[in-house]
Amino acid sequence: MAWPGQQIRDAALRPVFNALNALVVPAAKAGLGSPCVVGSGIVVLETTGRKSGKAREVPLLGARLGDRVLVSTVRGGSQWAKNLDATPDAAVWVDGARRPASGSVSFGPLTVASLRLGEPAVSTTD
Numbered sequence: 588m589a590w591p592g593q594q595i596r597d598a599a600l601r602p603v604f605n606a607l608n609a610l611v612v613p614a615a616k617a618g619l620g621s622p623c624v625v626g627s628g629i630v631v632l633e634t635t636g637r638k639s640g641k642a643r644e645v646p647l648l649g650a651r652l653g654d655r656v657l658v659s660t661v662r663g664g665s666q667w668a669k670n671l672d673a674t675p676d677a678a679v680w681v682d683g684a685r686r687p688a689s690g691s692v693s694f695g696p697l698t699v700a701s702l703r704l705g706e707p708a709v710s711t712t713d
Contacts (some may be wrong), residue, residue, distance in 0.1 A: 611646040618683030622651035630656055631680035632702070637673035638668075651681065656688070659699040668698050679704060 590631040615621065615629040622628035633642055645667045646655045647658040654677055660668060670693040671677055679702055687705035692698065 589661075592711070605687045608646055612644055615646050616680045616683065616685075618681075619680050619700065621680075622649055622656070625652060630658065630672070632658060632667055633678040633680075633685075634667055634670035635674045635676070637670050643670060649679075649681075654665065656681065656702045656704060657699060658702070659697055661697055663694070665698060668692050668694070668700060671700055677702065686706075 621631040626649045631689040649656045649658045684707040690702040
């Protein structure tokens with residue numbers, strides 16, 4: 588349930604986050620700030636829009652434990668969480684590489700997604 592003024596605040600902050608994401612996403616995809624095999628850092632989560640079917644990207648802080656990445660949010664209306672819940676097949680950028688992932692979401696006061704990483708794609712270019 589949204590509190591009074593939340594929609595106005597979210598609309599006012601959207602351009603700020605869009606500008607910030609335009610800087611963070613390329614850096615995170617290049618591996619800057621990426622979590623080590625055990626640790627936390629910035630990842631880019633790719634989901635499929637549950638209504639549009641389009642690819643969506645969002646930078647998130649993630650904690651990595653081997654082949655799992657945990658991401659969370661306190662925002663109950665986070666679209667990435669709803670998209671991942673609707674379509675668990677996703678991808679996560681870690682260490683400068685796109686990794687296929689399968690995710691599950693637990694909604695609550697703290698929404699948490701657990702993503703199991705697949706093997707990185709092998710480049711066929713020379």
